[in-house]
Amino acid sequence: MARFSVFVPLVAILVLAVTSPKAMHAHMATPAPSSLPEAAAPFGLGKVALPSDAEGVAALFARLPEELDGETRNGVPDRQGERVVASYGPPDAMFGPPLSLQAINFKDGDFFPKDFTAGVFVARVIETADYGAETFGREGNLVWVRAETTAGVACDKPGTPELIRPIYTLAWGEADSPWLFTAASFTPEGLEALVTAFVTTATDAPGTPAPAATPGADATPTALRDG
Secondary structure (H helix, E strand, O other): OEEEOOOOOHHHHHHHHHHOHHHHHOHHHOOOHHHOOEOOOHHHHHHOOOOOOHHHHHHHHHOOOOEEOOEEEOOOOEEEOOEEEEEEOOOEOOOEOOEEEEEEEHHHOOOOOOOOOHHHHHHHHOOOHHHOEEEEEEEOOEEEEEEEEEEEEOOOOOOOOOEEEEEEEEEEEEOOOOEEEEEEEOOHHHHHHHHHHHHHHHHOOOOOOOOOOOOOOOOOOHHHHOO
């Protein structure tokens, strides 16, 4: 289980995991995404058709439920450059919101190499202990990695205990896609609720309004109606 001495947001944790000296040193030995073990993705992710552009991601996030695991959604999905974000619950000053879902486009970002794909990311992070990977695999073209990280904040005042909080994460995406989806929660139950909601929303087609009645559809000639 990885532990950080100061809190960093989820994106920063991902960056540290793949750009730390140990990870960069191991880069040449990183296995190809195709070598990941075949394993069913958690919470039914393997049956989901993932969106492949920012508009599709934002539309999917917009359909997520208003409440999850007892937490209320924080407004509409927030598009921040290469990221689309949806979160639930009051953000902690140190640790952020209790539930957070993000989609990151490696091509448009500044944190990662622009030729990164979800497959390269998963193959890389399972090779470094900083990420805290516990289980991982590949289901069809979908790659995924589940991890637990301990985030800590050291207080300045002598005798004040360090603040510690576990963060449970799941990252997934199509092996050859620049889009990486990540979910994070303070509890494993929250992570399950968040990813399950993503799966349910992605597999349910958006509501289609009933077709309007054609004008004059019942305009049977008066002579025929009257016999």
